Amino acid sequence: MLARTPTSAVSRTVERLTLSDGVALAADVYRPAGEGPWPVLLMRQPYGKAIASTVVLAHPSWYARMGYVVVVQDVRGMGASEGDFDCLRQEIRDGAETVEWARGLDGSNGKIGLYGFSYQAITQYLALAGGAKVDAMAPAMGSFSPEKDWVCEGGALRYAGMVGWALQMALLKAAHDGDLETHAALSALSGLEETARFLTQRPDLSHLKRWLDNGGSEWDQVSPERLLRGRALDIAVLHTGGWYDFMLEGTLAADRAFRKASPATAHLAIGPWTHMPWNGASGGSRMREAETWSVDRANVAFFDFYLKHKGSPPPSLTLFDIGERRWKTFDRWPETLEKTLALASGGLAATLANDGRLAGEPGDVDGEDVLVSDPFRPAPLVGGHVGEPAGFADRAAADDRSDVAVYTTAPLAQSFTLCGPVRADITVNTEAPVFDLVATLSLVTPSGSANVIQTGITRTRNTGAPVSVGLRAAFVTVPAGFSLRLSLQAAAWPAFSLHAQDPADAGVMDAAPLTLAIRHDASRLVLSVLKEDTVNGA
Numbered sequence: 001m002l003a004r005t006p007t008s009a010v011s012r013t014v015e016r017l018t019l020s021d022g023v024a025l026a027a028d029v030y031r032p033a034g035e036g037p038w039p040v041l042l043m044r045q046p047y048g049k050a051i052a053s054t055v056v057l058a059h060p061s062w063y064a065r066m067g068y069v070v071v072v073q074d075v076r077g078m079g080a081s082e083g084d085f086d087c088l089r090q091e092i093r094d095g096a097e098t099v100e101w102a103r104g105l106d107g108s109n110g111k112i113g114l115y116g117f118s119y120q121a122i123t124q125y126l127a128l129a130g131g132a133k134v135d136a137m138a139p140a141m142g143s144f145s146p147e148k149d150w151v152c153e154g155g156a157l158r159y160a161g162m163v164g165w166a167l168q169m170a171l172l173k174a175a176h177d178g179d180l181e182t183h184a185a186l187s188a189l190s191g192l193e194e195t196a197r198f199l200t201q202r203p204d205l206s207h208l209k210r211w212l213d214n215g216g217s218e219w220d221q222v223s224p225e226r227l228l229r230g231r232a233l234d235i236a237v238l239h240t241g242g243w244y245d246f247m248l249e250g251t252l253a254a255d256r257a258f259r260k261a262s263p264a265t266a267h268l269a270i271g272p273w274t275h276m277p278w279n280g281a282s283g284g285s286r287m288r289e290a291e292t293w294s295v296d297r298a299n300v301a302f303f304d305f306y307l308k309h310k311g312s313p314p315p316s317l318t319l320f321d322i323g324e325r326r327w328k329t330f331d332r333w334p335e336t337l338e339k340t341l342a343l344a345s346g347g348l349a350a351t352l353a354n355d356g357r358l359a360g361e362p363g364d365v366d367g368e369d370v371l372v373s374d375p376f377r378p379a380p381l382v383g384g385h386v387g388e389p390a391g392f393a394d395r396a397a398a399d400d401r402s403d404v405a406v407y408t409t410a411p412l413a414q415s416f417t418l419c420g421p422v423r424a425d426i427t428v429n430t431e432a433p434v435f436d437l438v439a440t441l442s443l444v445t446p447s448g449s450a451n452v453i454q455t456g457i458t459r460t461r462n463t464g465a466p467v468s469v470g471l472r473a474a475f476v477t478v479p480a481g482f483s484l485r486l487s488l489q490a491a492a493w494p495a496f497s498l499h500a501q502d503p504a505d506a507g508v509m510d511a512a513p514l515t516l517a518i519r520h521d522a523s524r525l526v527l528s529v530l531k532e533d534t535v536n537g538a
Contacts, residue, residue, distance in 0.1 A: 095127030125224035242273030323477035383452025420528030
């Protein structure tokens with residue numbers, strides 16, 4: 001069926017694929033004007049094919065004007081497609097069958113690439129798991145191991161994000177099925193706890209209960225990392241991520257897997273973005289002033305090279321330096337060394353924002369700082385990948401809370417660059433059987449703002465052993481005269497469920513205050529620093 005298009009240079013048709021089990025999937029197919037044939041770009045998504053990842057990417061008609069047949073398909077049970085939506089599980093076989101169908105569409109030259117963001121990135125990996133043969137792919141901000149880079153982090157549930165997304169998918173499913181009663185009930189829900197309780201009681205409607213149960217059998221069925229283990233991944237790939245994207249660890253893990261299989265055809269770009277929006281808007285005014293870099297133009301240049309044999313290969317690595325606010329390219333990951341900073345204070349790091357110190361040499365090894373987490377006013381998470389606000393946000397006000405312990409370096413004598421993972425190894429004394437430790441690394445300006453570089457959380461059983469909190473990878477040049485700050489807290493509500501609670505009933509009714517004593521002995525902040533900076537004395 002020929003439909004009206006956003007531009008006269010591109011035609012759009014609505015076409016349907018009937019799968020092997022008889023279910024029909026609908027797709028918008030955009031074709032350039034003029035004579036083909038052209039390579040095909042395929043996106044599979046659950047939000048309605050008219051949306052087509054336009055929250056972050058250009059409209060499909062733009063890609064078509066660049067000389068591609070662009071296919072945007074509603075996955076099973078969503079939008080105009082038939083069937084019942086079963087989150088991720090359905091995408092393996094459906095994706096593989098769709099790739100073969102799209103390769104043979106009118107106007108195709110037989111070459112096919114996959115592209116898309118978030119769920120649309122995961123469908124690319126799952127199509128490969130189903131046996132799809134593709135010529136190139138450009139996943140942006142996708143999960144590679146949902147159990148650890150999407151649903152949970154450090155053993156703690158990403159509560160607000162998981163419940164909110166599950167509600168969105170349940171509403172879309174109810175609308176697709178014409179279930180007005182359920183749609184009305186979902187729309188009337190108030191608050192995270194009520195929503196989680198409703199959805200976990202309706203496994204016919206939502207995946208949330210089985211994800212909260214976090215069972216291994218579920219991840220065996222939907223985890224790209226597990227499903228692709230042992231598969232040939234020598235495919236041209238451009239991964240796009242964001243330093244403040246909550247799926248960054250998935251992007252990095254996927255890049256490692258594809259890069260190991262074929263280093264010459266693996267490309268990675270990481271910008272200053274949260275999950276959405278992109279192009280600098282998520283980083284605040286400091287990031288909006290930065291150099292712009294178009295993901296869409298990078299995608300087309302990548303596909304032009306591998307599907308049309310035009311232009312030059314993209315850089316191996318394109319990374320945005322948060323500190324210098326500019327893009328840098330590399331042939332390989334730069335060499336780094338570990339730099340360790342010890343914690344010290346006068347015992348008031350949770351009371352005074354200027355009492356705690358980070359230094360190269362251990363200080364008061366017998367010292368400690370005590371903080372109390374009140375379940376009726378748990379500390380929020382500010383900045384980073386799941387904080388509010390997210391991104392390169394100023395958390396100086398949060399650091400003034402008495403349930404946050406703060407440790408800051410002296411102003412740095414010379415600049416150096418953080419590149420890679422950050423880790424906080426902290427000795428904790430507590431009577432709680434289970435507790436959370438949340439760490440934030442910030443860049444403190446001479447004027448006193450504390451802009452978040454990265455965050456991390458670990459939920460652990462109390463064994464008396466030091467707690468290791470893995471913060472996510474960072475790429476930040478720290479200017480001379482600035483400081484680094486480590487902030488520690490025992491809650492990150494509502495980004496994460498409170499410790500030792502049932503996530504479906506994660507209120508404060510049965511919660512008790514949590515007291516943590518942060519011991520200075522053996523407590524360290526471990527940084528990855530460019531090797532050239534350590535040689536120069538940073």
